Amino acid sequence: MGRGEELSEFQRGTIVGCHMCKKSTREISVLLDLPRSTVSSVIQKWKNGGITTALPRSGRPQKLKEEDRQVLEKVVLENRLPSVEAIATEFQTASGVIVSTKTVRRELKEMGFRGRVSSYNKTEVPGGKKAVKRPAVSIQDEAKVDVSRLDLRVGRVVSALQLPDTDSLYVLQVDAGEASCRTVVSELGKHTTVDQMQNRTVVLLCNLQPAMIRGVLSQAQIMCAKSPDKVELLDPPSGALPGDKVVFQAFPGEADEELKPKQKVWEQVQADLRTDDQCVATYKGAAFEVSNKGVCRVQTMSNAEIK
Numbered sequence: 392m393g394r395g396e397e398l399s400e401f402q403r404g405t406i407v408g409c410h411m412c413k414k415s416t417r418e419i420s421v422l423l424d425l426p427r428s429t430v431s432s433v434i435q436k437w438k439n440g441g442i443t444t445a446l447p448r449s450g451r452p453q454k455l456k457e458e459d460r461q462v463l464e465k466v467v468l469e470n471r472l473p474s475v476e477a478i479a480t481e482f483q484t485a486s487g488v489i490v491s492t493k494t495v496r497r498e499l500k501e502m503g504f505r506g507r508v509s510s511y512n513k514t515e516v517p518g519g520k521k522a523v524k525r526p527a528v529s530i531q532d533e534a535k536v537d538v539s540r541l542d543l544r545v546g547r548v549v550s551a552l553q554l555p556d557t558d559s560l561y562v563l564q565v566d567a568g569e570a571s572c573r574t575v576v577s578e579l580g581k582h583t584t585v586d587q588m589q590n591r592t593v594v595l596l597c598n599l600q601p602a603m604i605r606g607v608l609s610q611a612q613i614m615c616a617k618s619p620d621k622v623e624l625l626d627p628p629s630g631a632l633p634g635d636k637v638v639f640q641a642f643p644g645e646a647d648e649e650l651k652p653k654q655k656v657w658e659q660v661q662a663d664l665r666t667d668d669q670c671v672a673t674y675k676g677a678a679f680e681v682s683n684k685g686v687c688r689v690q691t692m693s694n695a696e697i698k
Contacts, residue, residue, distance in 0.1 A: 398429065400601065404608025405574045406433045408562045411607060412552035422550075422564075423571065437606070455490065455498050462486045463498060475499070497648060536659050538674040539644025542598035543614070543637035544568065545627045545681060551588035553580060554605055561588060562607055567595055568634015576609035582622040594625040594637060594672070594679065594687055598649050599657060616666050616695040623692045625672050628685025637687060641677040664697035672697055 398406075402423065409419045416434070420427045455463065466472075466482045479495040482488070546565040549572050554560040559580030564572040573595070579588065594614040601610045614625045627635070650656050663675045672679040672687045679687035689695070 398425075398433070400608065401573065401610055402571065403433050404601070404603075404610065405564070405572070406430055407437050408574045408576070408607040409564075410434050410437075411555060411605075412562050413555070455488070455494070459486050459488050460498060460502065463495065464502060467499065467504060500648060535644075536656055537642045537644070538639050538660050538664075538677070539642045540647045540650070540656050541596060541660060542646035543679070544595050544597055545631045545633055545635040545637065546573070546593050546595035546611070546613075547633045548588050548591045548593060551585045551591075553585060554607070557605065560605065561585065563588065563613075565593065565595060565611065565613075566633040567597060567611065568632070573597070573610045574608060575611050575613060576604040576607050577613050579613070579615075579622070579624075583624070591624070592627050592631065594627055596657075598647055600649055600652055614672070614697060616672070616689045616692040616697050618692065618695055621692065623689040623695075625679065625687045625689060625697070627687050628681050630684050631681045635681045635684070637679050637681060639674055639677040640680065642674065661696075661698060666693055666695050666697065668693050 402425070405423060406419055406425075409422065414422070416427050416430050419425070419430045423430070462485055463478075463482050466485055467478060470478075470481060472478050472481060475496050476492050478499075479490065479492045482495060483490065544567050546567045548563050549566050550564045552562050554562050554576065557580070559578050561577050561579050563575040563577060565575050566572050575595070596612040596614060597610075599612055601608050603609075616623045616625065627637075647656065660674070665673060666689055667673050667676075670688045670691065670693050672689070681687070
């Protein structure tokens with residue numbers, strides 16, 4: 392494949408997941424619209440050492456060095472630039488480092504810039520030196536932890552297979568309104584059958600850090616109401632389509648690109664996810680809602696935690 396067509400980590404994990412579920416190279420090639428040689432190469436690499444990740448290659452850096460992050464912060468705080476694209480251009484001029492706009496946007500989020508970057512100011516400190524200061528509102532935004540930071544979407548299970556040599560693990564291919572399906576490994580075998588999962592509409596948490604489970608890269612989580620002896624999947628409202636966002640009227644905001652495990656955002660938010668008396672999924676009383684289509688709910692489990 393050409394450089395511009397290099398497989399993503401998601402695609403590699405999907406190939407391995409399909410292989411473990413006894414799909415042939417030809418079937419995987421047709422399912423994922425990839426050349427057979429590419430599918431065979433990924434499977435062989437995995438067989439040889441359990442590796443699916445692409446080797447490092449030259450090109451634009453995916454993550455900035457600390458000294459470059461300091462230059463980026465200075466560019467943001469000392470210039471009232473209108474967009475991330477303008478910031479990226481100015482940063483490249485100041486540092487000599489060639490990076491993509493996507494990398495700059497990710498670095499800014501990790502550095503705590505969540506609002507309009509043009510609203511950050513410069514201040515003077517004793518001695519005549521210039522120092523930078525972030526407005527109090529931005530500090531509050533950075534510390535804010537609520538359900539708006541979760542990327543929750545409607546998904547449709549395209550295929551479901553039981554992971555070999557397991558009693559309860561399913562490997563699912565889920566359409567979340569993206570260019571290709573997400574691979575999801577889920578422990579649902581004790582609560583639902585493979586046939587019941589086929590074409591099932593679900594609520595999907597899409598910005599947890601991907602995790603390797605039994606050699607398969609799982610790239611999302613299916614949301615369920617749970618008790619010690621029972622599990623029910625959250626049902627999106629009738630008419631909801633793959634990719635539709637799940638929103639909360641009382642908690643507007645932009646979801647993180649990826650939840651960082653060290654920040655424990657998911658753990659803090661999950662503590663307040665429950666179904667109400669009417670079996671509607673809620674966060675602190677605000678319903679899981681798909682705009683103009685309705686709310687998400689479970690069949691029978693009221694006042695149950697959601698995970």
